[in-house]
Amino acid sequence: MRWTQSLIPTLKEAPSDAEIVSHQLLLRAGLCRKLAGGLYTFCPLGLRVLRKVEGIIREEMDRAGAQEVLMPSLQPPEIWQRSGRYETARDVLYKAKDRSNKEWILGPTAEEVITTLAASEINSYRQMPQNFYQVSVKFRDEIRPRFGLMRAKEFIMKDAYSFDVSDEASMVSYRKMYDAYTRIFARCGLQAFPVEADTGVIGGNYSHEFMVPAETGENEVVYCESGKYAANIEKAASQGPLTTTPNASTGAAHEKFATPGVVTIEALAAAPYGVAGHAQVKTLVYMADSQVVLILLRGDDQMNEAKLAGKLNATAFRAASAEEIFEAMGAHPGSLGAVTSTRKKLAIRVFADEQLRGACGMTTGANEDGFHLRHVDVERDIQVDVWADLRTVKVGEACKVTGEPLKIRRAIEVGHVFKLGTKYSEKLDSTFLDVDGQRKPTVMGCYGIGVTRTLQAVIEQCHDKDGIVWPMSVAPYQVLVTPLGAAGSATMQLGEEIYKELLAAGIEVLLDDRDERPGFKFKDADLIGIPLRVSVGEKSLAKGEVELKPRGGAFVAVKKEDAVAEVIARVRQSLAALA
RNA sequence: CGGGACGUAGCUCAGCCCGGUAGAGCACUUGGUUUGGGGCCAAGACGUCGCAGGUUCAAAUCCUGUCGUCCCGACCA
Numbered sequence: 001m002r003w004t005q006s007l008i009p010t011l012k013e014a015p016s017d018a019e020i021v022s023h024q025l026l027l028r029a030g031l032c033r034k035l036a037g038g039l040y041t042f043c044p045l046g047l048r049v050l051r052k053v054e055g056i057i058r059e060e061m062d063r064a065g066a067q068e069v070l071m072p073s074l075q076p077p078e079i080w081q082r083s084g085r086y087e088t089a090r091d092v093l094y095k096a097k098d099r100s101n102k103e104w105i106l107g108p109t110a111e112e113v114i115t116t117l118a119a120s121e122i123n124s125y126r127q128m129p130q131n132f133y134q135v136s137v138k139f140r141d142e143i144r145p146r147f148g149l150m151r152a153k154e155f156i157m158k159d160a161y162s163f164d165v166s167d168e169a170s171m172v173s174y175r176k177m178y179d180a181y182t183r184i185f186a187r188c189g190l191q192a193f194p195v196e197a198d199t200g201v202i203g204g205n206y207s208h209e210f211m212v213p214a215e216t217g218e219n220e221v222v223y224c225e226s227g228k229y230a231a232n233i234e235k236a237a238s239q240g241p242l243t244t245t246p247n248a249s250t251g252a253a254h255e256k257f258a259t260p261g262v263v264t265i266e267a268l269a270a271a272p273y274g275v276a277g278h279a280q281v282k283t284l285v286y287m288a289d290s291q292v293v294l295i296l297l298r299g300d301d302q303m304n305e306a307k308l309a310g311k312l313n314a315t316a317f318r319a320a321s322a323e324e325i326f327e328a329m330g331a332h333p334g335s336l337g338a339v340t341s342t343r344k345k346l347a348i349r350v351f352a353d354e355q356l357r358g359a360c361g362m363t364t365g366a367n368e369d370g371f372h373l374r375h376v377d378v379e380r381d382i383q384v385d386v387w388a389d390l391r392t393v394k395v396g397e398a399c400k401v402t403g404e405p406l407k408i409r410r411a412i413e414v415g416h417v418f419k420l421g422t423k424y425s426e427k428l429d430s431t432f433l434d435v436d437g438q439r440k441p442t443v444m445g446c447y448g449i450g451v452t453r454t455l456q457a458v459i460e461q462c463h464d465k466d467g468i469v470w471p472m473s474v475a476p477y478q479v480l481v482t483p484l485g486a487a488g489s490a491t492m493q494l495g496e497e498i499y500k501e502l503l504a505a506g507i508e509v510l511l512d513d514r515d516e517r518p519g520f521k522f523k524d525a526d527l528i529g530i531p532l533r534v535s536v537g538e539k540s541l542a543k544g545e546v547e548l549k550p551r552g553g554a555f556v557a558v559k560k561e562d563a564v565a566e567v568i569a570r571v572r573q574s575l576a577a578l579a
Numbered sequence: 580c581g582g583g584a585c586g587u588a589g590c591u592c593a594g595c596c597c598g599g600u601a602g603a604g605c606a607c608u609u610g611g612u613u614u615g616g617g618g619c620c621a622a623g624a625c626g627u628c629g630c631a632g633g634u635u636c637a638a639a640u641c642c643u644g645u646c647g648u649c650c651c652g653a654c655c656a
Contacts, residue, residue: 009589011589011590011591011605011606012590012591012605012606012617013590013591013605014590014591015590015591016585016590016591016592016648016649017585017648017649018649019649019650034648036647036648037647037648037649085656089656091654091655092654092655092656108656109656111656140655140656142654142655143580143653143654143655144650144652144653144654144655146649146650151655199656207656218655305654318653318654319653416656418656446656448656466616484614484615485614486614516614516617517613517614517615517616517617517618518614518615518616519614519615519616519617519618520616520617520618521615521616521617522615522616522617523616523617524617525616526616527617535615537615538614538615539615540615547615
């Protein structure tokens with residue numbers, strides 16, 4: 001491709017609404033343009049990268065035995081009602097109406113559609129395992145689209161769905177996808193690593209996310225330096241807090257004492273009270289659907305909403321409002337407690353974090369503004385309905401696997417694999433006759449890769465101060481030929497020759513045939529990040545040479561007649577390193 | 580949805596406080612000059628100052644509303 005015939009709208013300055021470096025480079029390198037918040041047009045260069053990433057995904061999915069299909073993005077709401085997600089996922093569902101006022105859903109994913117297909121077409125154990133994938137546009141009514149392609153309203157996702165006869169067989173399918181994902185991200189030049197993950201609204205019981213470490217990532221990953229444990233903070237567990245919870249009962253009955261104006265853990269920890277955070281019980285009030293529930297945590301712990309969601313068994317939940325809290329408890333936040341004898345209403349479920357099991361001599365709110373209770377022995381004084389791990393792990397706590405101190409870093413989620421079990425197959429009647437003649441629900445797995453997000457993650461990870469540094473495998477072009485003279489000059493003529501020979505050899509090459517100054521061309525070249533540049537300038541041409549410059553590396557002079565062969569060799573070598 | 584900020588040329592932004600001629604740099608067009616890391620000179624084109632009301636002799640500027648964008652939070656397969 002000739003630069004003069006391609007739309008590569010580079011920018012010297014980044015638009016002010018681009019906050020993170022990958023978003024800025026996406027726009028500055030002319031890869032895409034914003035149409036509206038969370039909606040982007042891919043320009044030619046960006047589309048080429050997108051196709052490269054998709055190509056790698058297709059090769060690896062095919063290699064893993066998956067079959068490509070294509071499902072509708074416009075989906076009937078009935079199947080969403082059957083799966084239950086019409087309600088549980090309603091906040092992210094885009095809905096459209098046709099001329100007869102019938103409602104349709106713009107699919108955020110396709111479990112319902114593929115399960116409908118399986119229900120009608122997979123009827124025997126002989127037909128499994130099956131794994132179907134597609135690469136398609138997905139729609140999500142994100143509350144806050146941000147960071148360019150990272151979190152968009154419309155984006156490209158590869159989604160795959162496996163169907164197996166049993167849990168064990170499903171595990172094999174899961175493992176294949178896990179391995180395929182590892183290869184896909186490596187081939188894209190990304191350092192991505194799998195972490196244990198929460199399954200969220202999608203359901204299921206076993207899951208890993210593939211994470212790209214980045215300060216700008218929206219996820220936090222808890223990991224052990226040994227490499228033996230890594231988990232999303234929503235899922236992560238440790239051996240517990242660094243301070244032990246008081247657990248020796250004095251036998252004393254709980255006792256009310258005045259704490260005027262004290263409504264925070266910190267205030268109660270300070271003089272004159274001096275009750276350490278880990279000796280307090282924190283009481284949170286949530287609305288689970290329309291039910292009030294109490295959540296108890298150690299005072300110095302933070303609630304983990306993902307963990308809570310897994311225990312509540314509710315369609316939706318949120319923190320209760322001040323009014324709802326007063327109505328249920330008779331006191332305001334900061335003075336709340338779950339001690340049975342102080343409760344205004346007893347028909348409220350109490351969820352307590354495991355750290356409070358056996359806790360004695362604790363202090364908590366008295367359900368009376370300005371008062372707390374001390375000498376609270378949790379199991380004696382509080383009627384707990386559900387014990388569960390509800391706390392968020394903190395840096396430095398001991399790893400459950402190795403005992404070493406855990407670390408936390410931010411990361412971008414580029415892929416997610418789930419074992420779904422029979423959640424969807426049961427609701428949408430995907431059943432089969434097994435070898436024993438029994439009718440059983442198919443056992444499913446689902447596997448997603450955010451293709452557009454992956455593209456941006458590569459930029460986030462592969463750039464320097466001058467621009468993008470594409471890995472050869474996903475670069476929009478493999479080689480950029482940069483003649484430094486004007487049209488008709490000797491350098492431009494040689495550049496043309498090299499360009500044509502590389503094209504003939506099957507190399508993806510861009511020729512900067514613009515009549516621009518060298519500095520301008522070099523800046524643009526660095527910005528768009530083509531991995532290998534061939535510069536043809538008068539100085540080196542006088543010595544019968546041209547210059548090869550790997551993006552981010554140093555110049556190498558090569559005899560002009562050797563240039564094409566050298567370039568081809570280097571491209572193949574780079575590709576092989578990422579195969 | 581709560582909190583905050585911002586909407587002025589294609590992009591980055593000044594002007595707004597203190598109402599009175601709409602500006603700069605980059606990009607774009609033309610000509611000249613220059614040619615190894617975003618040159619220089621000259622000329623030119625580009626704006627309903629987001630939109631709608633209001634106040635005023637007069638509004639980019641003050642007031643109200645609205646739409647959009649971004650940030651923080653909530654939310655989030």
